[in-house]
Structure formats: C-alpha cells, structure tokens
Amino acid sequence: MFYPSMLHFKKSSNGMLQTFSVCFAFAIYQNYIPSHGVAFFIAKSMDFSTAFDQQYFGIFNANNSSNHIFAVEIDTLLNSELRDIDANHIGIDIDSVISSESHTAGYYDNKSEGMLLWIDYDGESTQINVTMSLLHMSKPERPLISTISNLSTVIPEVAYIGFSSGATRTRHYILGWSFGMNKPAPAIDIASLPKLPHFGPKPRSNVPEIVLPIATGVLVSSIGLVIFLAWRRNKKYAELVEDWEKEFGPHRFSYKDLYCATQGFKTENLLGVGGFGRVYKGWLLKPKVEIAVKRVSHESKQGMKEFVAEVVSLGQIQNRNIVHLLGYCRRKGELFLVYEYMPNGSLEKYLHNKEHRPILSWPQRFRIIKGIASGLLYLHEEWHKVVIHRDIKASNILLDSEMNARLGDFGLARLYDHGIDQQTTHVVGTIGYLAPELGCTRKPTPLTDVFSFGIFILEVVCGQRPIMEIAQDKQLMLVDWVLQHYQNGTITDTVDVALRGDGYDVDEVSLALHVGLLCSHPFKDARPPMRQVLQFLDGGALSLELTPTHRNFEMLTLMQNEGFDPYILSYPSTMTGHGSISDLGN
Incomplete structure (x- = not known):
C-alpha cells in the first residue's frame, strides 16, 4: 500500500537527501506455520510488476537487487539464502533484499497490543537509526540499529512511501503512522488507533479445517513440481535424433x-x-x-x-x-x-x-x-x-x-x-x-x-x-x-x-x-x-x-x-x- 502522493526528499540547491523521520504502529499475527514479515519502503515508482512475494516482500526480486529502493524489514522467518540472522529480526535493505544491517528484535510480549517502530535518517551525517518499543512505551533513547549509509544515491528527488508484505499465512496490521521532513515524526495518538482483532481458541478443534487444505495444497503442489521437474529435465537434455x-x-x-x-x-x-x-x-x-x-x-x-x-x-x-x-x-x-x-x-x-x-x-x-x-x-x-x-x-x-x-x-x-x-x-x-x-x-x-x-x-x-x-x-x-x-x-x-x-x-x-x-x-x-x-x-x-x-x-x-x-x-x-x-x- 502507498501514500498516494510523491514526497520531495532532496534539496534542489545541492541534490543532497533531506533529513526525514518515520514512525508507525504495527502488529503481526502468525498462524500455525511461520511466514515472512512486513516492510516499510521508499521507492521511485509504484510499479513492482517484476517483484516476488514471500521472502522478497513484494518489492524485490530473485536477483536480490532493485532500482532505487530503501526499505526496513520486520522479518519473522529465517532464510539462510538471504543471510537472515534469525527468525525474528529488523533489517535495513538498500537496493537489495539482503540486509546491509540487521538486529534481533528487541522486545517480546504475549499481549496483542502492537509495537512502535521509528526510522530516522540524518541528511548531514547520513546516519540511519531504527528504534523499536512496545505500543504504550515512549521512544527508547538507544536505537536497535544505528549505521552510516548515504541514501542520496538510492532515494530519488521525489519518491513514494508505503508498506508491503509477501506473506500468505500471516496477518500484518499497520495501525497508524506519521512522517516528518527535516523534523521528528509527529507522535502517534495511541488512544485513537483502531483496536486489534482478537484471535482466541475456538470451542471445537479446527485442525481438520487447517490440515485438509494444507495437505491438499501440498499434494497438488508436489504433483505439479514433479511434472515440472520432469519436463525441465527432458528439455535440458533434449537431443535431435532421426x-x-x-x-x-x-x-x-x-x-x-x-x-x-x-x-x-x-x-x-x-x-x-x-x-x-x-x-x-x-x-x-x-x-x-x-x-x-x-x-x-x-x-x-x-x-x-x-x-x-x-x-x-x-x-x-x-x-x-x-x-x-x-x-x-x-x-x-x-x-x-x-x-x-x-x-x-x-x-x-x-x-x-x-x-x-x-x-x-x-x-x-x-x-x-x-x-x-x-x-x-x-x-x-x-x-x-x-x-x-x-x-x-x-x-x-x-x-x-x-x-x-x-x-x-x-x-x-x-x-x-x-x-x-x-x-x-x-x-x-x-x-x-x-x-x-x-x-x-x-x-x-x-x-x-x-x-x-x-x-x-x-x-x-x-x-x-x-x-x-x-x-x-x-x-x-x-x-x-x-x-x-x-x-x-x-x-x-x-x-x-x-x-x-x-x-x-x-x-x-x-x-x-x-x-x-x-x-x-x-x-x-x-x-x-x-x-x-x-x-x-x-x-x-x-x-x-x-x-x-x-x-x-x-x-x-x-x-x-x-x-x-x-x-x-x-x-x-x-x-x-x-x-x-x-x-x-x-
């Protein structure tokens, strides 16, 4: 999802990226099978037709490269091919789904109250800070991730901002967000945020309702995979014989x-x-x-x-x-x-x-x-x-x-x-x-x-x-x-x-x-x-x-x-x- 209007990120006088700050409240509900997370991004275009879902968050592709995209991922599944550090981490992605910096998420809680994430970029020092807290807590003084990276070559003069997820078995909620250019992101009024839905145990077991579709899907996928591999193998070694x-x-x-x-x-x-x-x-x-x-x-x-x-x-x-x-x-x-x-x-x-x-x-x-x-x-x-x-x-x-x-x-x-x-x-x-x-x-x-x-x-x-x-x-x-x-x-x-x-x-x-x-x-x-x-x-x-x-x-x-x-x-x-x-x- 996108903010509908493009934002001006660079000063026209010198072309350097301006200071900006983002804050958003979010919640992640996982089902029985772990899945991938959600990402905040800044991109030059709304066209992501070549992007893949799941571990690519719907904004990157299999080449592990993209064109002028800055993202912060909140990932809930370990993918060793993409060099994930664990199954619960925050990562900074610069033109690649492989994070340039990442850190294990800093808070764990059983309550379904959501969390807050701040992304702050200093245009002068080119420092990126990512800070995280529980929904009803104030912003911690110490960020979870702090790194130096000049985003002037990544983020164009005008760009879109938005959120994306490639997961199919996890519910992601963006409850509210704020943005500030050359100033801190305005504080979010927690009291005015929508209530999160409640997901509790049902009186009767829903295991058959979950297992049957999964088993059917696995069977169909397996048959399709076998057919595809056989077709690709035959094509790979195909000969011309008369x-x-x-x-x-x-x-x-x-x-x-x-x-x-x-x-x-x-x-x-x-x-x-x-x-x-x-x-x-x-x-x-x-x-x-x-x-x-x-x-x-x-x-x-x-x-x-x-x-x-x-x-x-x-x-x-x-x-x-x-x-x-x-x-x-x-x-x-x-x-x-x-x-x-x-x-x-x-x-x-x-x-x-x-x-x-x-x-x-x-x-x-x-x-x-x-x-x-x-x-x-x-x-x-x-x-x-x-x-x-x-x-x-x-x-x-x-x-x-x-x-x-x-x-x-x-x-x-x-x-x-x-x-x-x-x-x-x-x-x-x-x-x-x-x-x-x-x-x-x-x-x-x-x-x-x-x-x-x-x-x-x-x-x-x-x-x-x-x-x-x-x-x-x-x-x-x-x-x-x-x-x-x-x-x-x-x-x-x-x-x-x-x-x-x-x-x-x-x-x-x-x-x-x-x-x-x-x-x-x-x-x-x-x-x-x-x-x-x-x-x-x-x-x-x-x-x-x-x-x-x-x-x-x-x-x-x-x-x-x-x-x-x-x-x-x-x-x-x-x-x-x-x-x-x-x-x-x-």
Whole structure:
C-alpha cells in the first residue's frame, strides 16, 4: 500500500537527501506455520510488476537487487539464502533484499497490543537509526540499529512511501503512522488507533479445517513440481535424433553424458575457442576416459546425413599419429564431436606461446614432423578410403602425454573411395596453408594436404607463422622468406632462434627445410606424395633444385582474388587469447 502522493526528499540547491523521520504502529499475527514479515519502503515508482512475494516482500526480486529502493524489514522467518540472522529480526535493505544491517528484535510480549517502530535518517551525517518499543512505551533513547549509509544515491528527488508484505499465512496490521521532513515524526495518538482483532481458541478443534487444505495444497503442489521437474529435465537434455541415425549405433553419445562429463560445459573446462565453436575437457564415467568435446553450430554445406556418416567413418580410423574421433551428438542448433583428450595440448602453443610452455628440442620437433607425415600417409593411401584433412596446421597438431604428435580436428575433412575423382567443393581451410591451385580448381586433393604439410614443416623448424609480420601493414610469406635464404646459401639462418646454440643436427634441419620447400611448391605436380615425403625424412635421396619460379609472389593477394570462402581469409583463431578451436588438450 502507498501514500498516494510523491514526497520531495532532496534539496534542489545541492541534490543532497533531506533529513526525514518515520514512525508507525504495527502488529503481526502468525498462524500455525511461520511466514515472512512486513516492510516499510521508499521507492521511485509504484510499479513492482517484476517483484516476488514471500521472502522478497513484494518489492524485490530473485536477483536480490532493485532500482532505487530503501526499505526496513520486520522479518519473522529465517532464510539462510538471504543471510537472515534469525527468525525474528529488523533489517535495513538498500537496493537489495539482503540486509546491509540487521538486529534481533528487541522486545517480546504475549499481549496483542502492537509495537512502535521509528526510522530516522540524518541528511548531514547520513546516519540511519531504527528504534523499536512496545505500543504504550515512549521512544527508547538507544536505537536497535544505528549505521552510516548515504541514501542520496538510492532515494530519488521525489519518491513514494508505503508498506508491503509477501506473506500468505500471516496477518500484518499497520495501525497508524506519521512522517516528518527535516523534523521528528509527529507522535502517534495511541488512544485513537483502531483496536486489534482478537484471535482466541475456538470451542471445537479446527485442525481438520487447517490440515485438509494444507495437505491438499501440498499434494497438488508436489504433483505439479514433479511434472515440472520432469519436463525441465527432458528439455535440458533434449537431443535431435532421426531414424537414419540408428545405423550409427555406438558412435552416438547422449547429450546428458556429455553435459555431465564437462560439468555443464563450464568455463573452467574450456580448452579452446575458434571460428567454428568451442572445445571443452570432459571425463566420461562409462567408460572412464578423458575426452575433448567440440561444440559447433548445427550447420553444414552438405546434407547432415552425409556429414554424420563421414564423422562416423572417420571414427573408425586407428593410427598412433591421428587423434581418435570417438563419436558425435546432435541437438537442435548444435553438433558435438567427441575426441580423445590430449593432455599436452596443441603444438601451436609450444611454437608461438613459448613464455607459457617449455622449448621443444630439435629431436622432439623432427619426431613430430615425421609422426604427422606418417599419419597423412595413412589417411591418403593406407586406409580403405582416401581422407583429405584440408586444415593441417600447428594448432591442429595435438601432443599426447609422451609428446608424440597426433593430427586432430577433422571438422573440415572429406573422404572418398580410392580411384574416385573428388567433386568440386567449397574452399575451406586456413590462409597461409592453402595450396594456390585451390583458388582455381576448388578441388581438395592429397597434394593440397602435401602443400599444407610443407608449410607446417617450415613453421615447426623456423618457429614462425605462415604469414610473417615484418613491419606494420607489411607481410611476407614464410615459404618466400625461407626460399630467399636457400638461394642465398643461408638457409640455416631461418632456424628458430630458440634452437640456436642447442646443438641441433644441421643435416636434419637442412633436410626438413628442403622437404618443406619441396612440399610447398606452387605447382602441384612438382610436389611429392606423402609416401615419398616420408622416405625423404627417413634419409632417402633428395634432389632439390629450386628456381625463382618456386616463389609464391603475392600469394596472399592471389588467394583473396580467386574467390576463396570468407572463413579462410581470417588468420587462425590461435591469435586470440583462448587458442584454436582445434585444441583437444590443455
């Protein structure tokens, strides 16, 4: 209930809140079940449509915050969530149902005579005093609560005052009240107050009349609660399942299992963020295994059935240099890819975020290069289908507990039968790793993977990104830079500075750089297949004659002018703070 007119609480000269005083007589009658109390408030508006009842007194909401509300609550029920001190207290609430100051009520009496409460605010000292007494007593000299709080930022220039209660099982009575601005609240004439109603025992028991409605209400509420919880649970874990997915059987995970494994996709379990979504660390209970869950948007250029079929097929790949794709899950608007977890994270972090990671030695780097070469050979030639990865880069190379390299993130991969010509498709991938012919042919082939692998080799040996920032607004392709040094006879000057002085094998480093240049040749017919690449890396004879025609002059500009998809025209998301979307480890 409101006083109908707004009151002016601030001085127009300085905007400071004026001194005010409130006094009111009240009484609280509780029934058999304790309930919440009553509150006096000052607010800027009469609109409390977003407020809740019961412990929120009809003026606050579940966010425990409000807008320009000062209240003094007289609470008769303990609510630990709102930090109540007990079940019989006075509290000062400033823009929140959680009291900034509270104190146990100071008087107890069995008589139904009511009580008096004074609220005094000093505009100069900003002191708030709350004082309480029995109805027929004078105002005590010592307040129940005394605190300092500047209400100038809470109470607006003009505001409403009133009383409110959210209780449903307690009767609250405001018998009379008075208000004073820049003066004490006028004394209330106790004799003129209305009489309180009498509530005494009845001749016959009214227990059935009380218990039956309560029991009925509890039963109906319980049934409704069960139905609501069941509906919310089903909605929370709802999945999108179509008939054609039954054939994929064990490769499909339930969303509930993935939700529990990642603790509800908590931020603390986030491994990486990129253009296609987020990757979270998780722990499956059955079977007990660590996983990485890639959460992507539920969209595909091809049909979803074909896409899932490819995902399941890729899940059959078993190779020590390839991250195992365990399966998938679908919801409306979302797709989840489940991989085995790689504890040492992505290679990209070891190459380009060295302040947070140990330096990789040359033997480790060379073993990584050979491991990925072996994995690509398996994908291109040794599995029953040809798999083109289409996104080979350092951030998609994961390291297991023994620092062995695994090729991961098959979100862009495509597969087809041996001997079948791949159909025209959209060009996707990461700029800097893309073969030049893709701009014209738009056909990914094993040799486009070879090109990306060549750039990857140079990245690992040189510790540089595929597109080097040599000056402000000036870029140089890494392959061009290495080729210049090769032609000048200074190719070892391109080796990562972190390796210099570490006693690395010069012959192996030179071999790796030569293989990287050969694989990244702009003409695809000049690139070796992965079987020959692995032979070179294992010490096979390598004859490399490179001319200036090998150089990728203005390759970045060429790609941008040849109709590449927008996704590839932004450098990998590893330049952001969270790392690449492909991170399946720390």
